[in-house]
Amino acid sequence: MYDVWQNVLAEIEQQISAANFSTWFQDTSLISTDNNRIIIGVKNSFYVKQLRARYLDLISTALRNNNIKVENIDFEVQSIPKLKSRSREIVKSPKQITERIKTIKTRASSTENHNNGLNNKYTLDNFVIGSNNELAVAAAKSIIASPGTRYNPFFLYGGPGLGKTHLVQAIGNELIKNNPDYKIFYTPISHFYSDFIDAIQSGKGKDFNRKFQKLDCLIIDDFQFIVNKEKSQEEFFNIFNDLYQLNKQIIVTSDRLPSQIKTVDERLASRLTWAGAFDLQLPKFEDKCAILRAKAELMGVDIEPEAIEYIAENVNTNIRDLEGEFSTILLMSEVRGLTPLELIKNGSVNVSRASKLRPVSSKQAVEKVAKYYNLATKDLQSKSRVSNIKNARQVAMYILSKELNLSTNKIASEVGVKDHTTVMHGIKKIEKDLKLNFALRDQIEEIKEKIYG
Amino acid sequence: MKIKVTQEKLSKALNNISRIAVGKVTLPILNNVLIRVDNKKVSLITTNLDMAIIDFLPVSSSEDGVVTVPAKLLAEFVSNLPKGETIEISSKDTKVTITAGKYSSVINGTLADDFPELPEINEKNAIIYKMGIDEFKTSVNQVSIASSNDLSRPALTGVYFNTNKNTLAIAATDGYRLTEKKLIEKVESEVAAIVPSSSLQEVLRSINDEMEEIEISFNDDLVRFRLGEIEIISKLIDASFPDYQRLIPKDNNISVALNREELSRVTKLAALFARSVGGSIICETTTPDTFSVKSIANEFGENDSKLEAKVDKAGKVNLNSRFLLDALNALEETEINFSFSDHVAPILLTNKKSDKYTHIIMPLSS
Numbered sequence: 001m002y003d004v005w006q007n008v009l010a011e012i013e014q015q016i017s018a019a020n021f022s023t024w025f026q027d028t029s030l031i032s033t034d035n036n037r038i039i040i041g042v043k044n045s046f047y048v049k050q051l052r053a054r055y056l057d058l059i060s061t062a063l064r065n066n067n068i069k070v071e072n073i074d075f076e077v078q079s080i081p082k083l084k085s086r087s088r089e090i091v092k093s094p095k096q097i098t099e100r101i102k103t104i105k106t107r108a109s110s111t112e113n114h115n116n117g118l119n120n121k122y123t124l125d126n127f128v129i130g131s132n133n134e135l136a137v138a139a140a141k142s143i144i145a146s147p148g149t150r151y152n153p154f155f156l157y158g159g160p161g162l163g164k165t166h167l168v169q170a171i172g173n174e175l176i177k178n179n180p181d182y183k184i185f186y187t188p189i190s191h192f193y194s195d196f197i198d199a200i201q202s203g204k205g206k207d208f209n210r211k212f213q214k215l216d217c218l219i220i221d222d223f224q225f226i227v228n229k230e231k232s233q234e235e236f237f238n239i240f241n242d243l244y245q246l247n248k249q250i251i252v253t254s255d256r257l258p259s260q261i262k263t264v265d266e267r268l269a270s271r272l273t274w275a276g277a278f279d280l281q282l283p284k285f286e287d288k289c290a291i292l293r294a295k296a297e298l299m300g301v302d303i304e305p306e307a308i309e310y311i312a313e314n315v316n317t318n319i320r321d322l323e324g325e326f327s328t329i330l331l332m333s334e335v336r337g338l339t340p341l342e343l344i345k346n347g348s349v350n351v352s353r354a355s356k357l358r359p360v361s362s363k364q365a366v367e368k369v370a371k372y373y374n375l376a377t378k379d380l381q382s383k384s385r386v387s388n389i390k391n392a393r394q395v396a397m398y399i400l401s402k403e404l405n406l407s408t409n410k411i412a413s414e415v416g417v418k419d420h421t422t423v424m425h426g427i428k429k430i431e432k433d434l435k436l437n438f439a440l441r442d443q444i445e446e447i448k449e450k451i452y453g
Numbered sequence: 454m455k456i457k458v459t460q461e462k463l464s465k466a467l468n469n470i471s472r473i474a475v476g477k478v479t480l481p482i483l484n485n486v487l488i489r490v491d492n493k494k495v496s497l498i499t500t501n502l503d504m505a506i507i508d509f510l511p512v513s514s515s516e517d518g519v520v521t522v523p524a525k526l527l528a529e530f531v532s533n534l535p536k537g538e539t540i541e542i543s544s545k546d547t548k549v550t551i552t553a554g555k556y557s558s559v560i561n562g563t564l565a566d567d568f569p570e571l572p573e574i575n576e577k578n579a580i581i582y583k584m585g586i587d588e589f590k591t592s593v594n595q596v597s598i599a600s601s602n603d604l605s606r607p608a609l610t611g612v613y614f615n616t617n618k619n620t621l622a623i624a625a626t627d628g629y630r631l632t633e634k635k636l637i638e639k640v641e642s643e644v645a646a647i648v649p650s651s652s653l654q655e656v657l658r659s660i661n662d663e664m665e666e667i668e669i670s671f672n673d674d675l676v677r678f679r680l681g682e683i684e685i686i687s688k689l690i691d692a693s694f695p696d697y698q699r700l701i702p703k704d705n706n707i708s709v710a711l712n713r714e715e716l717s718r719v720t721k722l723a724a725l726f727a728r729s730v731g732g733s734i735i736c737e738t739t740t741p742d743t744f745s746v747k748s749i750a751n752e753f754g755e756n757d758s759k760l761e762a763k764v765d766k767a768g769k770v771n772l773n774s775r776f777l778l779d780a781l782n783a784l785e786e787t788e789i790n791f792s793f794s795d796h797v798a799p800i801l802l803t804n805k806k807s808d809k810y811t812h813i814i815m816p817l818s819s
Binding site: 019020022023043044045046047048049050052053054077078328331332334335336337346347348349 | 479480481500502503505567569570571572573603605606609626628629631672673674675688689691695696697699700797815818
């Protein structure tokens with residue numbers, strides 16, 4: 001197409017003055033000739049008007065002479081910014097990824113809402129699989145292949161922003177894709193109980209469970225908010241039993257195990273985890289890099305691998321924060337005209353603030369930990385081996401290490417232990433306990449809040 | 454073609470429109486002004502193919518016709534004629550005769566055929582706003598200081614007219630600072646268009662004391678400003694402006710109210726010592742209640758000025774003194790708010806009372 005246009009231009013050039021030619025035709029281009037509709041790209045609307053008014057005949061004759069059929073000619077403003085070539089490293093994305101992204105984009109744009117609570121921007125294709133979630137994803141795939149069998153109920157838990165909602169919505173979307181008649185209902189538990197209350201108030205409490213009985217799959221999100229809602233819990237328990245009897249798939253997410261949610265009935269708690277409980281963990285460094293790379297692909301932006309590594313290394317909270325920081329940096333980069341890596345290097349962005357918050361002294365931190373466990377600071381710093389004091393001391397070590405980035409030697413002197421090996425042991429122990437012990441996880445979150453708040 | 458008009462009116466119009474009729478060597482006719490009399494309506498037109506200025510000149514008598522004349526020559530000739538004279542311009546083919554009392558000259562004009570056709574606003578689907586011209590002028594001046602002249606990033610070389618939550622606002626950024634001014638609240642139609650700063654400067658220069666209102670109309674790739682007898686048509690910049698709302702800091706945790714003139718004075722003092730370090734100065738809050746502006750130039754010495762201000766939290770930030778002075782000049786009230794954060798985040802400057810104008814500056818890394 002380009003060559004044809006050069007021929008056309010050469011022909012026009014011979015027929016009009018050099019001044020007119022260079023003014024009006026210099027930056028033109030041929031955008032499309034589809035269906036004999038010619039679209040010519042020009043610099044701005046001043047050019048459109050002039051070309052249309054004065055040179056239309058000339059252009060169409062020249063096009064015909066070059067064997068292009070012309071029905072009508074349109075002009076489109078197409079600025080050609082003469083960019084200084086920035087030395088950005090552009091890694092061509094492998095074709096399959098771009099195609100995958102395309103399908104994701106088109107699918108996302110054709111939002112059809114079946115009133116089932118699902119948002120079809122959440123798919124398995126755009127869920128990045130890593131060591132932190134591969135078990136849960138495997139189970140999810142098995143559910144998609146044969147719902148209501150092996151992993152029923154499917155109980156998924158993990159901290160905020162780790163992708164629980166994404167994964168369960170993706171299951172729902174895939175199930176519908178495989179079988180459009182499949183009846184699915186997704187609801188956060190908060191909507192469940194507010195609907196239930198509405199039903200009771202309008203005297204239809206008894207009919208409430210009817211709309212659930214016809215379902216093939218029920219997805220309940222953020223189950224932990226069921227706390228202190230005994231009536232709703234009972235209603236849910238009944239619906240759960242009905243659906244379970246009929247081998248319908250039930251999917252529940254929560255930020256912790258059911259047995260750790262206060263006031264959840266033991267019968268319900270044990271039922272929810274009949275088929276096992278799957279957790280989504282904090283992504284490791286490599287997983288975070290993979291997530292950011294996938295996100296960059298999806299947004300169609302180029303970002304240096306070093307920049308991705310920097311962000312991945314410094315955001316330690318969750319995936320939502322990770323993606324948030326990532327898009328902030330991209331925005332800054334767009335505005336400042338620097339690449340993300342240049343921004344990071346000249347200190348214009350400060351990623352670690354999300355996970356580090358404001359500075360506190362090590363003394364304050366130790367005091368807060370001691371106070372949280374109702375101990376005197378000097379008890380915590382003593383040599384006592386009493387288990388609650390020892391535990392508090394280890395939590396203090398953990399916080400000094402993770403939040404204040406102190407060296408193990410420095411920590412040793414802050415909490416009054418002999419040497420850094422004790423500190424290393426203590427931190428390791430807390431890290432290990434954190435994986436299983438949700439009470440400890442909550443305690444540490446609360447302590448952090450106290451320290452920073 | 455023939456027109457009769459007073460020297461003052463003609464000179465003012467020509468001086469205004471001839472500014473853009475310069476410099477296009479490729480197409481000499483762009484140095485000309487098009488004089489058109491159509492149905493007794495006289496218009497003087499110049500264009501540089503990015504924008505066009507049209508002045509509908511009120512005249513005492515006229516005959517239809519059209520001709521183009523070198524704009525600068527005509528403007529200078531007319532402005533040197535004595536005030537109070539009535540000038541008559543008439544054309545025969547391309548010869549243009551100008552007479553005023555005992556003065557007379559003949560200028561070789563050009564046929565109007567080669568003068569470019571101007572694009573027009575499609576009134577049907579145009580989005581139209583109207584506002585007081587003084588406020589428009591102030592606002593554009595406040596905002597356009599932050600627009601960039603880096604042609605490699607076209608989106609930043611203009612002023613972004615946009616609507617957000619039914620408010621029409623304008624914004625500009627050069628990557629180091631960002632300005633926003635809310636123009637009209639409760640507008641019904643939406644717009645997102647980048648108007649070249651150069652075109653806006655021409656609009657501002659065309660404003661005179663007699664004008665009261667400006668009408669701004671947007672089409673897909675065109676904008677038109679109507680002010681008094683003048684119409685200015687400009688291309689829009691075909692690029693996407695950054696989603697700037699997200700750059701305005703929402704959680705700056707250190708905020709002080711300062712006297713604008715005092716801050717301006719101490720900034721100027723500090724700037725003297727900051728020349729060798731690219732204008733970098735340090736603003737620092739200390740408890741209780743001191744705001745200080747410092748600068749250090751190793752070879753000359755250093756400067757440290759203190760202002761009284763209510764301070765809740767200590768912190769400091771490095772910034773470019775020139776940018777700060779620009780911002781202080783753009784702000785209007787006696788008292789202003791200066792807020793920043795103890796982690797790297799933009800500095801936010803606003804008037805104490807009015808929230809219409811927002812000026813943010815990126816800090817320098819210390």
